[in-house]
Amino acid sequence: MxxxxxxxxxxxxPQHLTLPETxxxxxxxxxxxxxxxxxxxxxxxxxxxxxxxxxxxxxxxxxxxxxxxxxxxxxxxxxxxxxxxxxxxxxxxxxxxxxxxxxxxxxxxxxxxxxxxxxxxxxxxxxxxxxxxxxxxxxxxxxxxxxxxxxxxxxxxxxxxxxxxxxxxxxxxxxxxxxxxxxxxxxxxxxxxxxxxxxxxxxxxxxxxxxxxxxxxxxxxxxxxxxxxxxxxxxxxxxxxxxxxxxxxxxxxxxxxxxxxxxxxxxxxxxxxxxxxxxxxxxxxxxxxxxxxxxxxxxxxxxxxxxxxxxxxxxxxxxxxxxxxxxxxxxxxxxxxxxxxxxxxxxxxxxxxxxxxxxxxxxxxxxxxxxxxFDIDSRIVNPDTLEELGPxxxxxxxxxxxxxxxxYWNRPEETAQVFFERDGQRFFRTGDLGYYDEEGYFFIVDRLKRMINASGYKVWPTEIEGMMYAHPGIREVCIIATPDAHRGETVKAVIVPKPGAADMTPEAIQAWCRERMAAYKVPRIVEFADALPKSATGKVLWRVLQEQEKAAAAAKPADAAD
Missing domain, CATH: 3.40.50.12780 (ANL, N-terminal domain)
Structure with a gap:
C-alpha cells in the first residue's frame, strides 16, 4: 500500500472512509x-x-x-x-x-x-x-x-x-x-x-x-x-x-x-x-x-x-x-x-x-x-514492464x-488491457505519465494515450478522424493537439485532400465538422499537406506531427522576440 x-x-x-450502504x-x-x-x-x-x-x-x-x-x-x-x-x-x-x-x-x-x-x-x-x-x-x-x-x-x-x-x-x-x-x-x-x-x-x-x-x-x-x-x-x-x-x-x-x-x-x-x-x-x-x-x-x-x-x-x-x-x-x-x-x-x-x-x-x-x-493505492510503474518506480x-x-x-461496456479485451493484479489488488492503468515526490504528491508529465485536453474536455483524435473521413474531399487526415492560450490545448487537423476536391478551405472544413460533431471537437486550425508521415507498414506517424507542432510552438516566443 x-x-x-x-x-x-x-x-x-480520517484516512479511511466507511461508505454508507445506501x-x-x-x-x-x-x-x-x-x-x-x-x-x-x-x-x-x-x-x-x-x-x-x-x-x-x-x-x-x-x-x-x-x-x-x-x-x-x-x-x-x-x-x-x-x-x-x-x-x-x-x-x-x-x-x-x-x-x-x-x-x-x-x-x-x-x-x-x-x-x-x-x-x-x-x-x-x-x-x-x-x-x-x-x-x-x-x-x-x-x-x-x-x-x-x-x-x-x-x-x-x-x-x-x-x-x-x-x-x-x-x-x-x-x-x-x-x-x-x-x-x-x-x-x-x-x-x-x-x-x-x-x-x-x-x-x-x-x-x-x-x-x-x-x-x-x-x-x-x-x-x-x-x-x-x-x-x-x-x-x-x-x-x-x-x-x-x-x-x-x-x-x-x-x-x-x-x-x-x-x-x-x-x-x-x-x-x-x-x-x-x-x-x-x-x-x-x-x-x-x-x-x-x-x-x-x-x-x-x-x-x-x-x-x-x-x-x-x-x-x-x-x-x-x-x-x-x-x-x-x-x-x-x-x-x-x-x-x-x-x-x-x-x-x-x-x-x-x-x-x-x-x-x-x-x-x-x-x-x-x-x-x-481515501482508500486509494496509487503507484508509478514502468509502462513497458509494470516494474514499480520510486520517488x-x-x-x-x-x-x-x-x-x-x-x-468498459461490452469491451472485455480493452478492459483486460488496462488492468493488472498486484498485492491482491486490481490496478487500473490510467495512461498518464507522472511521478511522485518525496512527500507523496503526484505530478503529471505527459500522457501515453493519444488525447487532447481542451478546457477540460477530453478530445480523442481517432474519433474525430473517423468522422472526418466521411468528408468527400478528404483523402487522409491526422488530428493533433496545438497549444491554445485560453483552452490549454486545441484541435488541429492536418489534411491531405483528394485530387480535384472542391471547396477545400479551412472554413469549409470547419463548417462541415460543426454539423456533425460537438463544437469542442471541431478543429480550430486546419492545415493542408501533400502527404502525412508514415511507417514502413503505412501507419500514419501522428507522433511525428505532434512533435513538430510542439517544436513550432516552442520556437514562437523566440521568433516574436526577434
Whole structure:
C-alpha cells in the first residue's frame, strides 16, 4: 500500500472512509425526510425544495417504468444541460435501479447514435433544444421513447439575473412520435414499484475513450459512485448548511459527483447555472452565500478577468478548486488575493468517477495532482514492464480503489488491457505519465494515450478522424493537439485532400465538422499537406506531427522576440 503521503494527510480528516450502504436514490430520500422544506436547488433564484425534488423524481420514475418500460439494469440516456430536470432525471433513473448514461449536450446525431446503439438504450431524457438531434434516432427506431424538458418550467420566481436563451425559451409543443413533454409525464401521476438496490448494482455509464476507436462506456456500480460522492464532502469538509455553486457540467463525472451527488447526500443546497456566465456566477456567490465552488481552470481565469469581480462579496467561500488542466501560478495567486483561499487541484478520470488524487486543503502544491485520497493505492510503474518506480521517477500512474470502474461496456479485451493484479489488488492503468515526490504528491508529465485536453474536455483524435473521413474531399487526415492560450490545448487537423476536391478551405472544413460533431471537437486550425508521415507498414506517424507542432510552438516566443 502506498503510504508516503500520510505525512501530509489533511488534519482532522480520517484516512479511511466507511461508505454508507445506501443507494443514490436513498440518499435523496433521506435528505428529503431530514430537510423537506429546505432548497435542494436554487435555479437562478427559483427554489426547489427537497420534498418537491423527491416528489418529481418519483413521478418521473413512474412514467419511465410504466410508459417507457425501463427496468433494472436498463440503460437510459440523459442528454441535457445543467438544470433541475437533469437532477430529477438522474435520480428517477436511480429510483428504478437502472443505469444513467450521461451524454454531453454538445453531442450531435452521430455521436448520440453511437452511444444509443452501444448501450442498447431505448429511452432518452433530453432538453427541448436537443430533441432535433434525437429525432432521427426515434424515427429510425434506435430510440423508442423520449421525455422532453423545457428548462424554463423551473423558473418559478421573478429574477433580475441574465438568463441563457435555452432557459428563457418557452415550452414548445412536443409532436415527435415517441416523445412526451416533461410536464405531461410528471402530471400523469404514475407510481413505480418499490426501490431496492445494493452497492453492487450498476448505476452510471459515462462515456470516455481510449487510444483507439469510438468512445466507450465506463461502467460503475453504486459502491464506486458513493466512494467519490461521500469522499468529496469529507476531504474538503462540508455540512448540510453548505451551499455548492454548480457551474461544471453535470454530465461530466467531476460535476456529477462534486456538484450534485455529494451535496444531495449531505442535504446541502445546489446553486445551479445552465450556462457559464462570470457575472452571474459572482452574483450567485454573493446572493446565496455560496461556500464551495468546484470549477475548471478556464472558468477561474475568466472569472478573474472580469474587471468588476472585486466589487462582489465573495467572503462566504470556504473552498474552491478543480482540475481539467493545471492552474497557472499567477492565476492561483490572484484568486487567493481575492478570496483568501488556495485553489485546490485534483485529478481523476471517467474510469474513476472523479477524483482519485486531491491536494490537502491545508498543504496544497501548485500545478500538482495532489495525493491519493481515501482508500486509494496509487503507484508509478514502468509502462513497458509494470516494474514499480520510486520517488521522482517518471512512469505510468496506476490506481486501485473502490471508485475504479468495473470495465468498459461490452469491451472485455480493452478492459483486460488496462488492468493488472498486484498485492491482491486490481490496478487500473490510467495512461498518464507522472511521478511522485518525496512527500507523496503526484505530478503529471505527459500522457501515453493519444488525447487532447481542451478546457477540460477530453478530445480523442481517432474519433474525430473517423468522422472526418466521411468528408468527400478528404483523402487522409491526422488530428493533433496545438497549444491554445485560453483552452490549454486545441484541435488541429492536418489534411491531405483528394485530387480535384472542391471547396477545400479551412472554413469549409470547419463548417462541415460543426454539423456533425460537438463544437469542442471541431478543429480550430486546419492545415493542408501533400502527404502525412508514415511507417514502413503505412501507419500514419501522428507522433511525428505532434512533435513538430510542439517544436513550432516552442520556437514562437523566440521568433516574436526577434
Amino acid at each position: 502506498f503510504d508516503r503521503h500520510f505525512g501530509v494527510w489533511p488534519k482532522g480528516v 443507494s443514490l436514490y436513498e440518499n435523496l430520500e433521506v435528505s428529503a425526510r431530514r430537510f423537506p422544506d429546505k432548497p435542494a436547488i436554487l435555479y437562478y433564484g427559483s427554489a426547489l425544495t427537497y420534498a418537491a425534488l423527491k416528489a418529481e423524481v418519483d413521478r418521473l420514475a413512474g412514467w419511465l417504468e410504466q410508459r417507457c418500460g425501463v427496468k433494472r439494469t436498463d440503460r437510459v440516456l440523459l442528454y441535457m444541460q445543467n438544470s433541475p430536470q437533469f437532477v430529477i432525471a438522474f435520480y428517477a433513473i436511480q429510483r428504478l435501479t437502472a443505469v444513467v448514461v450521461p451524454v454531453n449536450p454538445m453531442s450531435r446525431v452521430e455521436e448520440l447514435r453511437h452511444i444509443a446503439t452501444d448501450t442498447g438504450a431505448t429511452t432518452v431524457l433530453c432538453g427541448q433544444e436537443l430533441l432535433g438531434f434525437a429525432q432521427p434516432l426515434l424515427q429510425a427506431g434506435v430510440l423508442q421513447h423520449a421525455v422532453v424538458a423545457a428548462y424554463r418550467d423551473h423558473i418559478t420566481a421573478p429574477t433580475d439575473l441574465a438568463l441563457p436563451d435555452v432557459v428563457t425559451a418557452p415550452r414548445a409543443a412536443v409532436t415527435v412520435p415517441g416523445a412526451t413533454g416533461w410536464a405531461d409525464a410528471i402530471t400523469a401521476g404514475l407510481t413505480a414499484e418499490p426501490h431496492h438496490a445494493t452497492l453492487d448494482d450498476w448505476c452510471v455509464l459515462p462515456y470516455s475513450s481510449g487510444t483507439t476507436g469510438a468512445p466507450k462506456g465506463c461502467l460503475h456500480n453504486i459502491r464506486g459512485v458513493m466512494a467519490t460522492a461521500y469522499g468529496s464532502i469529507a476531504w474538503n469538509p462540508a455540512s448540510a448548511e453548505s451551499v455548492q455553486l454548480a457551474t461544471l457540467p453535470l454530465f461530466h463525472v467531476t460535476g456529477m459527483q462534486n456538484s450534485m451527488n455529494g451535496p444531495i447526500l449531505n442535504g446541502s443546497t445546489l446553486v445551479m447555472m445552465t450556462r457559464w456566465d462570470r457575472k452571474v456566477a459572482a452574483e450567485l456567490i454573493r446572493r446565496h452565500r455560496v461556500t464551495h465552488w468546484r470549477n475548471i481552470t478556464t472558468m477561474a481565469i475568466d472569472f478573474l478577468s472580469d474587471p468588476e469581480v472585486a466589487s462582489f462579496d465573495l467572503s462566504s467561500l470556504l473552498g474552491i478548486g478543480g482540475g481539467g488542466a493545471a492552474m497557472p501560478g499567477a492565476v492561483a495567486a490572484k484568486l487567493k488575493e481575492l478570496t483568501g483561499l488556495d485553489y485546490i487541484e485534483g485529478y481523476g478520470l471517467s474510469e474513476t468517477i472523479a477524483g482519485t488524487h486531491i491536494n490537502p486543503v491545508d498543504r496544497p502544491k501548485p500545478q500538482c495532482l495532489g495525493i491519493p485520497v 521522482n521517477e517518471t512512469g505510468e500512474i496506476v490506481t486501485a480503489g473502490p471508485q475504479v470502474f468495473l470495465g
